[in-house]
Amino acid sequence: MRERGTLPRLFGSLLLVVAAGISSVAAAPERGGPAPARTPVATPLGQVVPAPARVKPGGSPYAITARTRILVDEGPRRDAREVRRIGSYLAGLLRPATGYALPVTDDRGAAGIRLRLGAGDRSLGEEGYRLESGRGGITLTAHKPAGLFHGVQTLRQLLPVSVEKDSRQRGPWTIAGGTITDTPRYAYRGAMLDVSRHFLTPDQVKLYIDQLALYKINKLHLHLSDDQGWRIAIDSWPRLAGYGGSTQVGGGPGGYYTKAQYRDLVSYAASRQLEVIPEIDMPGHTNAALASYAELNCDGVAPPLYTGTSVGFSSLCAPKEITYDFVDDVVRELAALTPGKYLHIGGDEAHSTSHADYVAFMDRAQAAVQKYGKTVVGWHQLTGATPVPGAVAQYWGYDATGAAERAQVAAATRKGTRLILSPADRVYLDMKYDKNTVLGQSWAGYTEVDRSYDWNPATYLAAAGVPEDAVLGVEAPLWTETLATNDQLEVMAFPRLPGVAELGWSPAATHDWDTYKTRLAAQGPRMAALGIDYYRSPLVPWPTE
Missing domain, CATH: 3.20.20.80 (Glycosidases)
Structure with a gap:
């Protein structure tokens, strides 16, 4: 149940957890000290809803850190304001839980999460996007602003559920390496x-x-x-x-x-x-x-x-x-x-x-x-x-x-x-x-x-x-x-x-x-974290919370 009296923060990503095949790894404890907290492995690229059109996993993951910037390549002048707005929207989603500043900038020399709008990417249509993740950063590319926005929703699903919290949480904030190329079936x-x-x-x-x-x-x-x-x-x-x-x-x-x-x-x-x-x-x-x-x-x-x-x-x-x-x-x-x-x-x-x-x-x-x-x-x-x-x-x-x-x-x-x-x-x-x-x-x-x-x-x-x-x-x-x-x-x-x-x-x-149903089951903890009173269908293998 959500907290009463306030409109919940802009809706968050869907955590894909144990039921989706996500395991946990534990770092070796220091000699004589307590074992550190278990750290979740990055969500596999294809384990999101709706299922992407094409997924090519591989390469190193990217970790959002205090140095990360939201980089805006604004594209055609008529779309510049909307692209920057989407960048600010993304930064606003990530800042409370990560505790990072995540400035929105057009600094082309910085590393971080880049939103790129390009007239040359017509194959992505009105709403498609491409998400490329690697050690050096993440690039979201689209032909139109709607595609960038949809790509942001996929990016949110690839982050841990704790990213939806309104107070600072423990990371890491890791996105698996690889490429998603995604366009809708129906307009x-x-x-x-x-x-x-x-x-x-x-x-x-x-x-x-x-x-x-x-x-x-x-x-x-x-x-x-x-x-x-x-x-x-x-x-x-x-x-x-x-x-x-x-x-x-x-x-x-x-x-x-x-x-x-x-x-x-x-x-x-x-x-x-x-x-x-x-x-x-x-x-x-x-x-x-x-x-x-x-x-x-x-x-x-x-x-x-x-x-x-x-x-x-x-x-x-x-x-x-x-x-x-x-x-x-x-x-x-x-x-x-x-x-x-x-x-x-x-x-x-x-x-x-x-x-x-x-x-x-x-x-x-x-x-x-x-x-x-x-x-x-x-x-x-x-x-x-x-x-x-x-x-x-x-x-x-x-x-x-x-x-x-x-x-x-x-x-x-x-x-x-x-x-x-x-x-x-x-x-x-x-x-x-x-x-x-x-x-x-x-x-x-x-x-x-x-x-x-x-x-x-x-x-x-x-x-x-x-x-x-x-x-x-x-x-x-x-x-x-x-x-x-x-x-x-x-x-x-x-x-x-x-x-x-x-x-x-x-x-x-x-x-x-x-x-x-396995991908859906993995969303249960995320829906619960967001205060959504969802129906626990017996047909879905919901993970134990």
Whole structure:
């Protein structure tokens, strides 16, 4: 359990210990004196999560010492500030535990950890990196700043768990020798956080952002509206947040983000190389909006606020023109707050909307998103309407999903619609692990850690006719009907989230449950040290702490 009253320090690296094959060596004691403390051997280069694309171990390790510098080769002028910021971020992570000054400098003659951004390294793409470690130092090379940031996360995983402490710890701080060359499998590696069923404060969201960044997740999908609460201020419709955001599941106080708070979350996520994707779910899942404004209802009567967990009963009034004034205003204001390319319009479980009204509504909602320069994302029911060119559908079907629905999704992909895969019985992080899990739900079945990890996004819908190149990536949603605190979020997200991150990042050739569970087990002590209340799955050989 983490200390209360303070937001934990920026999320740390994952220690790979005895369970990952890491042994300890003891120096010979001086004659007549006590034996010195056992010193951990450096973590093998490949024993990190997500698994790197290519690993070439060898050569002498590098030890961070009091003489180490963080060396910044800033590259193109437009990226210079971001590269220096990443260098400062790394130094800030390492200073408390090591006790070293670790100055950030562009002194090319010094030894230390070099961050190098080079236009000539295009093979690394937008997010790839190369980490070279030897006796003389460490060099992290990337084509873009995001790659340097991801390389820093790998570097953190190669250091002892004590590097995460807020007070000076005993070293040594050694990184194994060799080279990692790493690029992601998918450009889209996301996690969704439902802040509507239970409102989550900005600090709660920031903590989750830090946890996502460690695993190279690059998209944060915020579910900002639902029947139980509207969570973002909209100036042109102020009762949405002020009234519609005043409660949550179970009748708690609810809450919402001011525009300043939302901008701060977007900025914080960007500093961790995550793009925020806002979602306003419609035409269903809209009771908070309908309760706030009577004119959005077909009968002109506002329903009461809702604090239960049923779905499918609410709908915006598709025939009324004011509905589209509402949609345009909300999309316009939200697009202006969001520098990322995507805007999610929901579209699932619209059981109270006729098919004809649904199609007509989604046509106009998509047009509004395009009007304000964003790419449409919707749950896969969007494929039952007419996805606009470039639209992305998020598939959340599971084993019980019928062939006709899968065929509908496949037909849309053949017309150019891309897919984000979020199968509910694989990567919905709020599904119970087993019958004894206290939190979460089980409508999609039980989802143990192996089931969450052991599937291939490229072939998951192949039998339905979805081509491999239609898959944009993966996303792990975390719904909060039963979750409100960070500890509750964590016990459902961990240890499944690292596996989903690996599905998105690592090459298919590295995908193997038996080897992965050993790497995952070695992260247990690190998660515990960071205060993460993770689920001790009996399928994982966790080391004895």
